Amino acid sequence: xxxxxxxxxxxxxxxxxxxxxxxxxxxxxxxxxxxxxxxxxxxxxxxxxxxxxxxxxxxxxxxxxxxxxxxxxxxxxxxxxxxxxxxxxxxxxxxxxxxxxxxxxxxxxxxxxxxxxxxxxxxxxxxxxxxxxxxxxxxxxxxxxxxxxxxxxxxxxxxxx
Ligand code: ZN
Numbered sequence: 001x002x003x004x005x006x007x008x009x010x011x012x013x014x015x016x017x018x019x020x021x022x023x024x025x026x027x028x029x030x031x032x033x034x035x036x037x038x039x040x041x042x043x044x045x046x047x048x049x050x051x052x053x054x055x056x057x058x059x060x061x062x063x064x065x066x067x068x069x070x071x072x073x074x075x076x077x078x079x080x081x082x083x084x085x086x087x088x089x090x091x092x093x094x095x096x097x098x099x100x101x102x103x104x105x106x107x108x109x110x111x112x113x114x115x116x117x118x119x120x121x122x123x124x125x126x127x128x129x130x131x132x133x134x135x136x137x138x139x140x141x142x143x144x145x146x147x148x149x150x151x152x153x154x155x156x157x158x159x160x161x
Pocket of ligand 1: 135161
């Protein structure tokens with residue numbers, strides 16, 4: 001396992017590029033997922049997407065408090081309701097803002113064995129799914145933030161991802 005360098009949105013345009021689907025789940029991909037998880041926990045984040053460590057592949061790790069989830073080629077297949085709350089990004093340090101997200105989302109992806117898996121997430125987990133999958137398409141929470149809600153002070157519950 002190794003800690004990876006988290007890219008800052010100001011210094012590297014890689015965060016604005018679309019990620020490619022993973023075609024073969026090999027040892028390199030599995031190691032990368034493990035390293036991403038270690039990096040996310042070390043940074044006290046709720047999620048991390050591969051572009052945030054400079055890799056344009058559709059890989060995401062999430063732990064919104066209910067355990068580690070590793071996703072390969074994830075897509076949102078259904079969503080419902082809405083929630084508005086502060087959100088932060090490990091690649092956008094010390095800036096937070098309110099973002100409207102679905103209350104609940106269903107995500108389809110591959111697991112580490114290449115099997116199709118489906119997750120349903122609500123609240124913070126739904127937010128994390130949306131935030132990380134946005135990263136795979138070059139989208140940052142700054143693009144969706146509700147104007148005038150940007151702050152530089154960490155909200156009570158950090159939700160960096
Ligand atoms: Zn982020």
